[in-house]
Amino acid sequence: MVDTARFLADLHDLRKIGTYKTGVHRPTYTKEDMESRRWLMDRMTECGLEPEMDGIGNVIGRHKGAGPHLLVGSHIETQNHAGWLDGALGVVSGLALARAGLPVDVIAFADEEGHYGGFIGSRSFIGQLEDAEIDRLANRYHGKPLREALKEAGLEGRPRMRCAEGRYRGFLEMHIEQGTQLESAGLRVGVVTGIVAIRQWKLVFTGMQDHAGGTTMAERRDAGLSAIRLLAEIDRQFPLVCGPRSTWTTGRISLDPGAASIIPGRCEVLFQLRDVDTAIIARMEERLHALVQESNRREKCPCVLEPVSLSTPALCDQALQQALADAAEALAPGAWQRMPSGAGHDAQYIARVMPAAMLFTPSINGISHHWAEDTKEEDLALCVRVLAEGAARYLAA
Structure with a gap:
């Protein structure tokens, strides 16, 4: 059983780091971003995971037991003056699954929001980020070179982790919809079919x-x-x-x-x-x-x-999709739908090396990339239960 109260408490604790109005300002490699990564490593340790942060800023907490394992996560840096759930929801939901005893590794990829480059954390994880690209990347807002930012963040010289071959049966990412399709239809869960x-x-x-x-x-x-x-x-x-x-x-x-x-x-x-x-x-x-x-x-x-x-579309794995769909029908009968993602996500890169799927929660008024971004807590709690049930079904198949 997922401890939804602790899940929500973790989300609210994380939003305190870099608070901006009702949202968060936590750009990549800033002191707020690095504080959030250290916060995450502490939570991973509490969950019984073994945490590590690599040379690009990716944070992973590895399950100590035998597999098969799932990889669960997203990102925790934010757009400027943005929302508290975009990215963070996927990482904290991974913590919730780990606390529930599921054999998952939890990961927070660096810079999904593109302050320095395009999905550099998830691309690094799958071996598609070369040192030469790191050398030439710079912040799109103020021009600071990526190498300089990594040094200031204390990441210089650390090795970059790679996805362990054969460790994972798949990847799951829970995310806010960032649109109005679910809310307009009066639905509470979206099983993602593919990423644009x-x-x-x-x-x-x-x-x-x-x-x-x-x-x-x-x-x-x-x-x-x-x-x-x-x-x-x-x-x-x-x-x-x-x-x-x-x-x-x-x-x-x-x-x-x-x-x-x-x-x-x-x-x-x-x-x-x-x-x-x-x-x-x-x-x-x-x-x-x-x-x-x-x-x-x-x-x-x-x-x-x-x-x-x-970029090319990334279609979600059929078996993972079906596990999530079956879980949604069991826990929210008639209140879910299949749908594509109109935004890009780390899952589209992880899908190149393993089966991947996503689950959406509704976004109030469709707002995202803005400090007013929000989702009802009862929908957050429902969706993390669906995610855990879907993960359990997929692992048992």
Whole structure:
């Protein structure tokens, strides 16, 4: 039986480290983040696990008994001024399963939130983070090199752990939904079917920097206007080729030189699209390329489409999914559904080396990456019970 009271108490204790309003500010490798990792190692010891922190900041607590084992976890650093459950929920739920006597290793991966790079903790764990990449990575907000941050955090010189071959039957990650699908349907549990691919592109428009008053409208080559017109056309065309859960986002528009009285001679746009279906992704990317080609035929400012990061979907393991689904039906009959994840998670990388699955709790008003993020405590307690029941069913199969 899961001690849900202790589970909730651990979540509330962890949120005290880096408290910001009703949320948490605990960026990667800050003193608050490192304090939370030491807090976690103490809790692991209390659970009878053997804790270790490696040279990238991953923290693992290993079960001392015989297998078969499951790996359970997520991350505990946060976005800036963000919520108290994103990531932390998956790690603390692992502690709850360990306390309940299940043969699990609990892990907190470093920097899932991408302050220094993309999923560097989980990628390091599966052997897909090279030293050369660590050498060149820096903080996306203030530019501090990753090597410097690791030294300041006391991690310099520590070896980086690797996933032990043959130790695990699978990986489980519990997480808040970060959307409104469960809440809108009046449901309390989501069994995740797969994690979306995130395809990020840079669109670079080249025009002519010139004077805003002396250059007539007919003479202008305004890179910003060309970008806006293409983005509007993308938004008009994508609904014709997308799926029911596809998303696309213009995350940044940068004008150069970015002055009120100067026509921008260059515009850079960061654009991404997401879906869990490779065929739908292919249709959307085909339409994106066609729209860029049409823009270059029509506009005075040519656009170059440059790939930034092109991830692939990660489908959740069928047997793990079914174990979670059976547990959800037993503990919350009629109050759960299968659903894809619209966000990226460490599970998508761990799925490359072992079976992986995820469980979602509802998010109140769908809020996440904001200090107002929250979930009802009764839903948190229910979902950790479902996770434990699903883990037990899968291990017994």
